[in-house]
Amino acid sequence: MDRSTCLRCGGEMGHVGQERIQKGQFGWIFGAWDNLLSGALTVDIYCCRQCKKLEFYAVEAPEEDGSGIAQVPCPGCGQLHDMDDAKCPHCGKRLY
Structure with missing residues (x-):
């Protein structure tokens, strides 16, 4: 997949950085405690220089081992x- 071209407007995409996005949900009873067990997904973030749309790409494939x-x-x-x-x-x- 071409990460240098915006999917929306065709403009140039610039690499913003890499972040870890927390998986899981905020629960009514346990609050944010479930998030600690859910893990995080590392993503590369790109931003279009024209329309400012953000694109997220997984650095590694998500684990499918039941975790x-x-x-x-x-x-x-x-x-x-x-x-x-x-x-x-x-x-x-x-x-x-």
Whole structure:
């Protein structure tokens, strides 16, 4: 993928830097404690010099070894969702 050209306007992209983006969600009961266990994703950040659009590119492929947020079935619809979701993203049932 060409990182030097903006996907929106075709302008020139400049490398802004590299950051670690925190994964996970802020929970009602545990607050930000779940974020400590979720890990972070290292990304390169590029900015278009014309339209100022930001683009994020993963430095390394995300780990797929089960170290992410655990998935559990919803008691209402049975669809899998993140264990720390406050409500099911599929049917909207509140989870406890």
